Amino acid sequence: AQKVTQAQTEISVVEKEDVTLDCVYETRDTTYYLFWYKQPPSGELVFLIRRNSFDEQNEISGRYSWNFQKSTSSFNFTITASQVVDSAVYFCALSDPNSGYSTLTFGKGTMLLVSP
Amino acid sequence: NAGVTQTPKFQVLKTGQSMTLQCAQDMNHEYMSWYRQDPGMGLRLIHYSVGAGITDQGEVPNGYNVSRSTTEDFPLRLLSAAPSQTSVYFCASRRQGVNYGYTFGSGTRLTVV
Numbered sequence: 001a002q003k004v005t006q007a008q009t010e011i012s013v014v015e016k017e018d019v020t021l022d023c024v025y026e027t028r029d030t031t032y033y034l035f036w037y038k039q040p041p042s043g044e045l046v047f048l049i050r051r052n053s054f055d056e057q058n059e060i061s062g063r064y065s066w067n068f069q070k071s072t073s074s075f076n077f078t079i080t081a082s083q084v085v086d087s088a089v090y091f092c093a094l095s096d097p098n099s100g101y102s103t104l105t106f107g108k109g110t111m112l113l114v115s116p
Numbered sequence: 117n118a119g120v121t122q123t124p125k126f127q128v129l130k131t132g133q134s135m136t137l138q139c140a141q142d143m144n145h146e147y148m149s150w151y152r153q154d155p156g157m158g159l160r161l162i163h164y165s166v167g168a169g170i171t172d173q174g175e176v177p178n179g180y181n182v183s184r185s186t187t188e189d190f191p192l193r194l195l196s197a198a199p200s201q202t203s204v205y206f207c208a209s210r211r212q213g214v215n216y217g218y219t220f221g222s223g224t225r226l227t228v229v
Binding site: 009043044045047050093096100102105106107108109 | 146147149151156157158159160161164165166172174204206208210212217218220222223225
């Protein structure tokens with residue numbers, strides 16, 4: 001069975017600090033896809049990134065960056081110079097080959113609170 | 117292009133009542149799924165479908181029924197609501213093929229009293 005672990009339940013930072021959200025996954029499959037979603041206080045799920053298991057290049061998008069390391073089964077997410085608008089719950093998720101990749105296995109989420 | 121539409125957005129039920137949460141997508145996606153979100157638990161898969169007429173159970177299927185008679189619709193039925201089913205429910209869809217992302221609805225907040 002697959003598993004996604006987000007060990008940090010809640011993180012509090014002050015605006016402009018850098019923050020890293022950890023994600024560790026377990027899967028027996030060699031082909032898989034990892035995702036990060038943001039859930040702001042309004043409740044919707046906002047897609048941030050998708051990474052497949054064959055692409056270990058780090059990705060940067062503005063203040064966001066992702067570090068994918070297959071050797072440690074981790075897919076960590078860093079926000080540089082955090083802002084109050086980054087306050088949200090962030091979910092890491094893993095596509096499930098048992099459902100033909102039609103579904104996701106989610107971690108329990110990390111709540112990020114950015115104070116001014 | 118509306119994406120994934122969930123109705124209602126909010127609902128209060130009494131224990132033992134039945135209801136159907138609606139999910140519709142207009143993107144001709146083959147795959148659809150239902151998740152529930154509870155505090156501190158992340159999102160957990162209830163049921164999913166890989167095409168019209170095909171459904172399967174996820175991690176937490178008890179107390180819920182689904183059917184997929186059309187590509188567009190994937191309703192979730194609670195036959196006899198229980199307080200343990202108080203949750204936020206999300207519907208998602210995806211096009212078949214590994215290179216596509218998942219589209220989520222805006223959620224239904226259900227309270228069972």
